[in-house]
Amino acid sequence: xxxxxxxxxxxxxxxxxxxxxxxxxxxxxxxxxxxxxxxxxxxxxxxxxxxxxxxxxxxxxxxxxxxxxxxxxxxxxxxxxxxxxxxxxxxxxxxxxxxxxxxxxxxxxxxxxxxxxxxxxxxxxxxxxxxxxxxxxxxxxxxxxxxxxxxxxxxxxxxxxxxxxxxxxxxxxxxxxxxxxxxxxxxxxxxxxxxxxxxxxxxx
Numbered sequence: 001x002x003x004x005x006x007x008x009x010x011x012x013x014x015x016x017x018x019x020x021x022x023x024x025x026x027x028x029x030x031x032x033x034x035x036x037x038x039x040x041x042x043x044x045x046x047x048x049x050x051x052x053x054x055x056x057x058x059x060x061x062x063x064x065x066x067x068x069x070x071x072x073x074x075x076x077x078x079x080x081x082x083x084x085x086x087x088x089x090x091x092x093x094x095x096x097x098x099x100x101x102x103x104x105x106x107x108x109x110x111x112x113x114x115x116x117x118x119x120x121x122x123x124x125x126x127x128x129x130x131x132x133x134x135x136x137x138x139x140x141x142x143x144x145x146x147x148x149x150x151x152x153x154x155x156x157x158x159x160x161x162x163x164x165x166x167x168x169x170x171x172x173x174x175x176x177x178x179x180x181x182x183x184x185x186x187x188x189x190x191x192x193x194x195x196x197x198x199x200x201x202x203x204x
Contacts, residue, residue, distance in 0.1 A: 023081025023167045027182035029074035031061035039078040044176035047097040047162055048183035067153035067190040075145040080138035081167040087129045087149050090160045091201045096126050100179040101166045114178040117166035125199050152197035159186045
């Protein structure tokens, strides 16, 4: 089944079938940096789901990739919410990861409710892809969100790939406002046949 999505130019998106459908999400690929439960928690706090309040247990998993290759992103929505996803990369430190999308909100008796989040139509470092899987209805049972996102040709021993979900029609979370967050540790080795992408920190 094909779904229409809005994605950045640097991402090619393919939807495949595989496990029950159903805002919370689980990062299935690349391997998450912390252990998560059946709905994907912890995931509320920026930039990677944990905080001093909400702890996490590291998995120790590092995905090895070659610069310029396509990184496969696979997401299971465990609790549906309308919205979209963004993929970003930090090279030297997670402080390089961008702030969560700026939200437009409306007031309700229980406080602000998200209406929409800013999407960059021409993402640049540290964002790899923005506006992925923009949707306003849940996936059918047995489907996942999947995309191949191009990595820069860089060297980094332990980069962080952040996958963020911006949720529309959602109340304010204490730690994550209107976004949920998952991260993966990635080692990237530059392809010697390609020029180094010096737009990223620490590249020579």
